[in-house]
Amino acid sequence: MNAYLDATHDPALRSWVESANAPCSDFPIQNLPFGRFRLAGETAWRLGVAIGDQVLDLRAAGLVDHADMNQLMQATPQERRALRLALSDGLREGSSQRTAFEAALVAQSAVELGLPCEVGDYTDFYVGIHHATEVGRQFRPENPLLPNYKWVPIGYHGRASTLLPSGTAFRRPLGQVKAPDAAQPVLAPTAKLDLELELGIFVGRPNALGEPVRMQDAEAHVFGITLFNDWSSRDVQGWEYQPLGPFLSKNFASTVSPWMVTLEALAPFRLPFERPAGDVRPLPYLDSAENRERGAIGIQMEVVLQTERMAQAGHAGDVISRSNFSEAAYWTVAQLVTHHTVNGCALRAGDLFGTGTLSGPEKHQAGSLLEMTTGGKNPITLSNGERRAFLEDGDTIVLRAYCEREGARRIGFGECRGTVLPSLQMQGEAA
């Protein structure tokens, strides 16, 4: 057991919540992810921790005296470890607190799960080097991976107001699109609606304006990780994105899974992070021995596509892609925090970083249809014979992820689900 592991990671640990002990449960006692929930008829959110198929109400269990997730997320690493230990002690088999905690449990199936916190600012990064290379090839064939990519953790700001909790359906967006051979653009429902397989990184402790966060302190500013689907409109993106980056092609909807899996829970799945031989080394401010030794996290991810026809037939959908965070990402969580703050930018509790699309190098590891179908030119064929170049109305995308390795209890991220509704028709109003 290394210095980052403690009794809460013991793979033999079992909970008196029996569903948490099922081998494939995403939420065994070793996980303990944080989220917000409410009961039917409530408007305010409660703070919860997932355990098996239940949610523990943190205030009802006497573990916090408020219901403000953003306040909880500002805890120091010591306070976070203490809370994790209290949760683990209370939920383990034979706990003396079982009666008190049992009264604070609610079935997940009986609650509404929201966004896990209030998000102030949302930044989307671009750490997936295979994604950046393939998308670059399609948008700029002569110059797929730009010269700054291996030096700068490329990122841009996104929109917090259109972050949606898992399970929310959204309308296919309208947007300006222009065919390459057309004289002018038109306003139309996007014909190239795509998903993006990402992870969401939630900031916990804030930094003051003007105070960069160094690599050795960076992870103390991160609370936890979720799944994240950054829905994208490729035809709108192609027409609008020069020179200031994506805008309406991205900001109509992004879906966040309900449970923040903490860095503490992910400790057993840390991996060395080394760049491929021959690559440039990161600048010193983005480098540290600890980052090279354990900067990566082994998270397996998958994308499920369920068409409307599949749903009607009771078919849960096809896994259309499988990827892995540590193989897809060219930059680590710590490097993102340090780069984001090197100019003195202030991060606040609840800020969200998207990782960017986490594709592996092969088509069956692609985190977007843009890559899987090479811009729509080679549609994929689904198990029921349907084909998809891009998403169609009624399609549901479910992202899932989990960590597993020999000698550790498997933990999961739950799911990140969204469904495409038909677009609104908008009349022109020129007069």
Next chain:
Amino acid sequence: MNAYLDATHDPALRSWVESANAPCSDFPIQNLPFGRFRLAGETAWRLGVAIGDQVLDLRAAGLVDHADMNQLMQATPQERRALRLALSDGLREGSSQRTAFEAALVAQSAVELGLPCEVGDYTDFYVGIHHATEVGRQFRPENPLLPNYKWVPIGYHGRASTLLPSGTAFRRPLGQVKAPDAAQPVLAPTAKLDLELELGIFVGRPNALGEPVRMQDAEAHVFGITLFNDWSSRDVQGWEYQPLGPFLSKNFASTVSPWMVTLEALAPFRLPFERPAGDVRPLPYLDSAENRERGAIGIQMEVVLQTERMAQAGHAGDVISRSNFSEAAYWTVAQLVTHHTVNGCALRAGDLFGTGTLSGPEKHQAGSLLEMTTGGKNPITLSNGERRAFLEDGDTIVLRAYCEREGARRIGFGECRGTVLPSLQMQGEAA
């Protein structure tokens, strides 16, 4: 008097607050802009309206029963007009409410002025066509104005956490920069720190997710306008901005002036908005007769640079640029709202749009040093003999703006002030 004007715009109207009647006051009774203030020792913000050199405390005056600006901003146009009328009635010479309102006045010099509201999301547009053309010429000589510019109101998301109230100093940011002839980038304090002369447009009424706002409804979603300085690091920008747009080159600080001048107050200064002869017409969703008849707003703007030496000598600084919103902008406020929501993007009360840099076609009308000095190649000479290619430590930039025309009372925007502090030195921590 047209349909948009009422008794509150009467140029002959005077206030019993004598300082409001001074011909050059930014805040005569015809203006009545909204902001937030607090007294020494207070942490919570109060809601205020500027009148002459005073602030009227809205709750103390009995006009609202809360202190939440974002709630106030959600008012319908009818409610907004009613509040404006109540303010005007209470503050005019001879008002029967003078005694009650007088007790709710505080001197502006005695209060701290904050950001005018809580900003959820901040979007920066790029409506200044002369700016876009000149910057495009410097970054892409072969292709200054991209083919989408006259079709798409180009915009991108910025960061809300680093919006600063006027008067805040900030550190020169560190960032990755790469000289054209260097083999690799370095981390260094930016050597090309710039200002950007913009206006800030504050959203009032929200729209629901998935519900675009049409042109004829767009201005009902706008509460008011401020000055806005989007400080920029040009060397960081040049290295980082491909392919996803500006990021750390912009998000270290943006300064907002304290007073939101309402669209109601700006009614006398509306102007026809027509594109130059020969230009393409906007797509129907971005066009309306009302927008062509009165979509523009005549706002005069100026940029003052006060160096540290000037400050020490008691010199208020040089006006280094004068520009005008209606001449600089290729897109109107209504077009920005409608375009931003055409994909169903949800706007919330308190969201901020930056217009983008509002430069006129001439060097002395440029809204940034990048343009004024042609990328630093031709420094400007100040009245005391100092020269500037970009901003130096100790420099203060003050933006000011006002509206005036024959037959209307002049109204002003106050000031938007910020000072550059020396950068932090950051050690590399490679190990």
